[in-house]
Amino acid sequence: MADASRFGMDEVAAFFQDLDDPRSEINRKHPLASVVVIALVAVLAGASGPTAIARWAAFKRGLLESILPLPNGVPCKDVFRRVLMALRPEAFQPCFAAWLRSLRDEAAAETGVERPTLAIDGKTLRRSHDRKNGLGALHSVTAWASEYGLSLGQVACDEKSNEIAAIPELLKLIDVSGGVVTIDAMGCQREVAGAVVAAGGDYVLALKGNQGTLHRAAVAHVLGRWDEGFAGEPVGRLQVDEAAHGRRESRTYIQLEAPKDLPGFEAWRGLRSIGVAISEVVREGKTAEDVRYYISSLPVEPDAKAFAHAVRSRWGIENGCHWTLDVTFREDESRIREEHLRQNMAWLNRFCLSLLKRHPGRDSVAMKRRGCGWSDDYLMEVVRGSTC
Structure with missing residues (x-):
């Protein structure tokens, strides 16, 4: 199990090798790629923030140390929090580009849909505001490939702007060639x-x-x-x-x-x-x-x-993405209030939702996510099945 899992995780970690490390050199006790990969798989397994990610990682110490480079053991909560706060969302998301291309190619081959509907819509995390420090609730626009069940990108709307300014930025992040973009x-x-x-x-x-x-x-x-x-x-x-x-x-x-x-x-x-x-x-x-x-x-x-x-396919983003994020990922209840942290967690939620939807099992997304938390083999199957 460990050898097969390490092979899968080596592929996943490779997507983040070129990500600039925002940490001070004296605080780099844990490889950045390993920290990011742990955060990703922990969210797959049900984690919703740095504390939950660290708690899950502590329970899975044996698994993680066998499949990832962790010379100083499993990171603590503060490491996950500092990294996800320091990573700029505009630098973090592009690391997933190659992975998303492979997912999109696989989905096109399986569904036979070469001209997907790319629905773009906004969503607000209503409880993510911090009135004391003048931070409004996070509102972002997401691109969703309805027939594939893939989230292709996300851009947060500026506090003093709206979706009109964010949509062109989102279009720069995603590949729309051959697709039909639908927007309200x-x-x-x-x-x-x-x-x-x-x-x-x-x-x-x-x-x-x-x-x-x-x-x-x-x-x-x-x-x-x-x-x-x-x-x-x-x-x-x-x-x-x-x-x-x-x-x-x-x-x-x-x-x-x-x-x-x-x-x-x-x-x-x-x-x-x-x-x-x-x-x-x-x-x-x-x-x-x-x-x-x-x-x-x-x-x-x-x-x-x-x-x-x-x-008709435009409704896929409401039913297949936004509704699931609120019901299964409990996203609308999130009280994460730091700007970069909440954006990076929102993107991890969307990407993990894509991995769960791409898994061929017939269970609901909620049951698949529970499966990732219950079984190491199932968790690795969801990850490797989307990267092989």
Whole structure:
């Protein structure tokens, strides 16, 4: 077991060999890569902060000393805390880039999905604020590959800014080539559309009041074509009817070519189509309808499948990522208040969630995480299975 585990951990530690060590040379009793790897596997096993990481490491001393270079034994809580506080998030995350590329390649081969939906959305850790020291709750934007179950990157929003400034920074961190980026109305910005197309991806951006003139023109164009029976120019249409748990839902997707006389048409790089998604839900005899408009670089297809898939897959980040982080990782309850520490822990949570989702077992993410805490063999299987 130890030899096989060491092989897996050597591969994992290699991702962090080039990470600059922020510690003073006189305090470097433990290799930086070993400290980071222990933090990663401890979070996989259920740890939620430096104290829990150190406690788990103490229980697993024999395992860790057999698979990692630890010349001075297992680090204590203060070591994990100092390291995760000192590491700059913008330097820490890129260390995972090669690992993520391998995970994405494996997922593409297994699922057959070569054009994933890359959903970008924000999330707030509501209890991570420190009013006494003027630190607001951590709000960050995450990129989630819905079909793969992979978190590709995360950027924290500046205290005095919002998601509009963070999204372009996130796009610089991730590989969007070949993917379809979906963002809610907050991210419907010309700069975002341009960055996605420049990186070789496509976009489907929700259109609302923040782009008032464009939104009104798009609505008018769709309604005008509707009144004409969609005669003339190409139109894509798809209807999906589903029934489950006493609930019936009918979803209609319509995709039209974007007219060149749309306000600011030339400023939206790659703009090719306008889309509308209409949802009608019937539950307990009551009907609720929702209509959402989008602009997209996707071409109009007769069956509108690519557009419909991107719109529907966007919910993957809410259900598969954010909800799981709150329920299984208890992230929304975190009281970590140091700026870099909370960002690095949030990223470790997201990356560990990706590893757990990539594991082929049929158990829930919560059960897989418990398994990592209960069984050393299972823990090593989750790690090695994602790096071999």
